[in-house]
Amino acid sequence: MTGTAGAGPLLLGVRHHGPGSARAVRAALDAARPATVLIEGPPEADALVPLAADPDLRPPVALLAHAVDEPGRSAFWPFAAFSPEWVAVRWALEHGVPARFIDLPAAHTLAWDAELPPGEGEETRTTEGERVRVDPLAELAGAAGYDDPERWWEDVVEHRGPGERDPFAPFEALAEAMGALRERYGAGGRPRDLVREAHMRLRLRAARKESGDAVAVVCGAWHVPALRERTTVTADRALLKGLPKVKADLTWVPWTHRRLARSSGYGAGIDSPGWYGHLFHAPDRPVERWLTKVAGLLRAEDRIVSSAHVIEAVRLADTLAAVRGRPLPGLGETTDAVRAVMCDGSDVPLALVHDRLVVGDVLGEVPDSAPAVPLQRDLVRRQRSLRLKPEALERELELDLRGETDAGRSRLLHRLRLLGIGWGEPGPSRGSTGTFRETWRLRWEPELSVRVAEAGVWGTTVAAAARARAEADAAAAGALADVTALAERCLLAGLPDALPAVMRALTDRAALDTDVGHLAQALPALVRSLRYGDVRGTATRALSEVAAGLAERIFVGLPPACTALDSDAAELMRGHVDAVHTAVGLLGEAAAGAGGAAPAPVPDGTGRVRGLGGLRRRWRGVLHVLAGRDTVAGVVRGRAVRLLTDEGELGGGEAARLMGLALSPGTPPADAAAWIEGFVGGGGGMLLVHDERLLGLVDSWLTEVPAQAFTDVLPLLRRTFAAYDPGVRRTLGELVRRGSGDRGDPVARRLVAPGFGAGPDAERADAVLPVLRLLLGTATEESLTGVGA
Structure with a gap:
C-alpha cells in the first residue's frame, strides 16, 4: 500500500519546496531503502542527475529545457536545498541508487505550451458560473478551519517534530486527503495533469519491471491518487498519442530564492523561500536562530538592536503562538514580534527583513561540466577573466x-x-x-x-554574436535615429568590425530622409559616439563625416521647418533645437581635440566646403535667422535668443530689445508667453536673477496682460517657472516685491533691491575686513576694535 515499505511502490506525495516534506522524504527513504527512486521532472534530464553530486553544483538551481530551433521557448524545473525532489536526488546518489525523472518529457511540454493557449480545453469546477482551478492546499486548509493555506501547512507539516515513529504516516494521511479532493474535483481544472499522470504511470510500470516493488516515487501530493489508480497500458498510451513534439536540450542553470517566490510567476512557488531554507537547515531552536539573524541584519543597517531585543522577541513569538493555538511560532508570529520589539512598530525596517531574509537573494552555482551552448561557455570565461561574478543581489x-x-x-x-x-x-x-x-x-x-x-x-x-546581431539590426532598422543609436552602441561595445555595415545603413537612410526632425533626432547619438574615440581607441573618422553632413542638412532645413507650427509641434521642435545645439558644441570639441587629425572637409551642397571647425559659426547664423523671423513659432524664437545670449553672441541690450519686441502690445498674449517659455524655460531662472532689465520686461508685460487673456497664458507660465529651483523662485519673488522704477518704460525699468545696487558699496565692504583678517590670521589689536560689539 501507499507509504508502506514492502507492500508496493512507495508513493511519497510532497509539496514542492517544502522543508517539512524534504525532511520526511529523507526519513522515509532511509527507512524503506528503495532500489530505484523516481522523481517528478522531465525524463530527458536523467543524464544530468550525476552532476548533482558535483560539489560545485549548489542549489538553488533549475533544470532548463529549451527548444533547439527556438531557444526562446523554454521551461524551468527549480530545485532548492529544501526541495523534496532535490533531497531524493541527493539520497539516491549517496546510496548508489538509480534516480530517474518520470514527468511528461520536455519535448512535449515545450511544444504543448506553444500550440495550446492558456486555459484552452481546461476542465474546471464551476462556482456561481465562474471557472476556477482548485488549489489543493487552500481546500484542505479551509476544511481544517484555516483562512491561510501557508499557516495550515506550517502547523500540519513544518512544525512536526523530527522524532516521528512511523516515517510513512504523514504521506499516508496526505494521500488520503488528496484522494478525497480528486474524487470530488477530478483533475481540478488541470486537464494536462491527466496526460502527465499517464506518462508517470508508464514510467512507474517500467521501473517495477526492473526493481519490483522496491521503487520510491517522489511527486506532488496531488498526483498520488492518480498513480495509485488502476489503469491499462493501452489507456495511458492513448492519452499520450498525437502529442506535439519539438527537439529540446536540457541543462542545469543557477536559480535564486527570489525566483522561487510566487511573484516570479512559477506556479509551484512559495511565499517565503528564505524562511523555509532556514527551517530546513536549522538543527534546533529555529525561532531563536531566526530572530538572531534578523537582529544581525538590522544592526548592519545601523539600527539599535541588542541581545535583550532578541530575548523579548522570542518570548513574544512564543506567547503569540500559544494565544493563537499554534504548536510553534511560525513566520507570522516571528514577524509580529520583530515589528513590535525590533522595529518599534514600523513596517519600513520590516520590509527590509522580508526582502533580505524572508525571501532572500541566494544565487545557486553550476559547474563547468554542465552542458551549455558555446556562447554560454565564452560568457563564463569572460566573466572570470574580468572578475565580474554574477550575483542575485543588485549592486x-x-x-x-x-x-x-x-x-x-x-x-x-x-x-x-x-x-x-x-x-x-x-x-x-x-x-x-x-x-x-x-x-x-x-x-x-x-x-x-x-x-x-x-x-x-x-x-x-x-x-562574434554581438557583431552579427548589430549588422542584422542595422539592416532591419527603419528609422534613422535607430541606426545612429546602433552606431553609438557599437562603439560603446568595442565592435569596430560591425561599423562598416552600420555606416552603410546610416548613409543610405540619411540620404533618403528629408525630415528635419528625424535628422535632429539622429545627430546627438552620432555626435556622442565621436567622443568615444579617445577613451576607447576607436576610429571615428567615418562618423565625423556623416555627422558633419547631417548637421549641414539640418542647418538648411531647420528655419523653414519651424514655421506654421501648432503648440505641440513647436514644443517638439524646441527640443530638436536644443539637441542640435548641444550636438554642434560637441562636434566643435571633437574638431578641437583632433589635433590636426580632423576628418576631411565635407561639401555643404552650395559648392562651399566646410569642416567641423566651421559648424558652430554656421549654427549661430541659423539661430540668428530663427530669432529674427516673425513666422517662426514663439517658443523656438525665444529659445534661439536664449542660446545666442548664452553663447555671448547677443549683448544684454540686444536680448532686451528682442524681448521687448516679442512682448509688445501688438503681440498676442499666447505668442508672447510662448516666447518667454522658450527664453527662460529649462533653467533660465538665474538669467532673470542677474539681468534686472529682462526681469523688468517680463514683470511689466505680465502686469499688462488683459484679464480675458490671463487665464489662457497662466498654465504656460506656471509650467515655465515651476521648473526653477525653490531658491531661484524665492529670489525672483523678492526682487519683484522690492522692485521700484519707471513702469512706463519697460526697457528702462530697473528692479533695485538691497545687495543689487548699480555699483559696489565700499562702506559695507569695509565692514567685513576685520573678520576676514581674523580668519586669515593677519589681524592686529587695532583692526579688531569693534568686532563683535
Missing part, C-alpha cells in the same frame, strides 16, 4: 575606462545589451561627467540563461 559598479580591466567589463556589458541580455543597466555617473567613467547596475536573473541560449544563434562568442 552598483563604477568603471574607469582608462583601465584595461574596467574597459573590458564595459565592452562585455554593452555587447550583452546588444544581444538582449540585460545583465547590467547603465546609469548616471556620480561626481564626474567625463566619458571615461561609467556606472552600471548589475543583477543576474535566471531568465538571462534563456537569453544567452537564444542569442547563441548569432555566434559562438560574445564578440
Whole structure:
C-alpha cells in the first residue's frame, strides 16, 4: 500500500519546496531503502542527475529545457536545498541508487505550451458560473478551519517534530486527503495533469519491471491518487498519442530564492523561500536562530538592536503562538514580534527583513561540466577573466575606462545589451561627467540563461554574436535615429568590425530622409559616439563625416521647418533645437581635440566646403535667422535668443530689445508667453536673477496682460517657472516685491533691491575686513576694535 515499505511502490506525495516534506522524504527513504527512486521532472534530464553530486553544483538551481530551433521557448524545473525532489536526488546518489525523472518529457511540454493557449480545453469546477482551478492546499486548509493555506501547512507539516515513529504516516494521511479532493474535483481544472499522470504511470510500470516493488516515487501530493489508480497500458498510451513534439536540450542553470517566490510567476512557488531554507537547515531552536539573524541584519543597517531585543522577541513569538493555538511560532508570529520589539512598530525596517531574509537573494552555482551552448561557455570565461561574478543581489559598479580591466567589463556589458541580455543597466555617473567613467547596475536573473541560449544563434562568442546581431539590426532598422543609436552602441561595445555595415545603413537612410526632425533626432547619438574615440581607441573618422553632413542638412532645413507650427509641434521642435545645439558644441570639441587629425572637409551642397571647425559659426547664423523671423513659432524664437545670449553672441541690450519686441502690445498674449517659455524655460531662472532689465520686461508685460487673456497664458507660465529651483523662485519673488522704477518704460525699468545696487558699496565692504583678517590670521589689536560689539 501507499507509504508502506514492502507492500508496493512507495508513493511519497510532497509539496514542492517544502522543508517539512524534504525532511520526511529523507526519513522515509532511509527507512524503506528503495532500489530505484523516481522523481517528478522531465525524463530527458536523467543524464544530468550525476552532476548533482558535483560539489560545485549548489542549489538553488533549475533544470532548463529549451527548444533547439527556438531557444526562446523554454521551461524551468527549480530545485532548492529544501526541495523534496532535490533531497531524493541527493539520497539516491549517496546510496548508489538509480534516480530517474518520470514527468511528461520536455519535448512535449515545450511544444504543448506553444500550440495550446492558456486555459484552452481546461476542465474546471464551476462556482456561481465562474471557472476556477482548485488549489489543493487552500481546500484542505479551509476544511481544517484555516483562512491561510501557508499557516495550515506550517502547523500540519513544518512544525512536526523530527522524532516521528512511523516515517510513512504523514504521506499516508496526505494521500488520503488528496484522494478525497480528486474524487470530488477530478483533475481540478488541470486537464494536462491527466496526460502527465499517464506518462508517470508508464514510467512507474517500467521501473517495477526492473526493481519490483522496491521503487520510491517522489511527486506532488496531488498526483498520488492518480498513480495509485488502476489503469491499462493501452489507456495511458492513448492519452499520450498525437502529442506535439519539438527537439529540446536540457541543462542545469543557477536559480535564486527570489525566483522561487510566487511573484516570479512559477506556479509551484512559495511565499517565503528564505524562511523555509532556514527551517530546513536549522538543527534546533529555529525561532531563536531566526530572530538572531534578523537582529544581525538590522544592526548592519545601523539600527539599535541588542541581545535583550532578541530575548523579548522570542518570548513574544512564543506567547503569540500559544494565544493563537499554534504548536510553534511560525513566520507570522516571528514577524509580529520583530515589528513590535525590533522595529518599534514600523513596517519600513520590516520590509527590509522580508526582502533580505524572508525571501532572500541566494544565487545557486553550476559547474563547468554542465552542458551549455558555446556562447554560454565564452560568457563564463569572460566573466572570470574580468572578475565580474554574477550575483542575485543588485549592486552598483563604477568603471574607469582608462583601465584595461574596467574597459573590458564595459565592452562585455554593452555587447550583452546588444544581444538582449540585460545583465547590467547603465546609469548616471556620480561626481564626474567625463566619458571615461561609467556606472552600471548589475543583477543576474535566471531568465538571462534563456537569453544567452537564444542569442547563441548569432555566434559562438560574445564578440562574434554581438557583431552579427548589430549588422542584422542595422539592416532591419527603419528609422534613422535607430541606426545612429546602433552606431553609438557599437562603439560603446568595442565592435569596430560591425561599423562598416552600420555606416552603410546610416548613409543610405540619411540620404533618403528629408525630415528635419528625424535628422535632429539622429545627430546627438552620432555626435556622442565621436567622443568615444579617445577613451576607447576607436576610429571615428567615418562618423565625423556623416555627422558633419547631417548637421549641414539640418542647418538648411531647420528655419523653414519651424514655421506654421501648432503648440505641440513647436514644443517638439524646441527640443530638436536644443539637441542640435548641444550636438554642434560637441562636434566643435571633437574638431578641437583632433589635433590636426580632423576628418576631411565635407561639401555643404552650395559648392562651399566646410569642416567641423566651421559648424558652430554656421549654427549661430541659423539661430540668428530663427530669432529674427516673425513666422517662426514663439517658443523656438525665444529659445534661439536664449542660446545666442548664452553663447555671448547677443549683448544684454540686444536680448532686451528682442524681448521687448516679442512682448509688445501688438503681440498676442499666447505668442508672447510662448516666447518667454522658450527664453527662460529649462533653467533660465538665474538669467532673470542677474539681468534686472529682462526681469523688468517680463514683470511689466505680465502686469499688462488683459484679464480675458490671463487665464489662457497662466498654465504656460506656471509650467515655465515651476521648473526653477525653490531658491531661484524665492529670489525672483523678492526682487519683484522690492522692485521700484519707471513702469512706463519697460526697457528702462530697473528692479533695485538691497545687495543689487548699480555699483559696489565700499562702506559695507569695509565692514567685513576685520573678520576676514581674523580668519586669515593677519589681524592686529587695532583692526579688531569693534568686532563683535
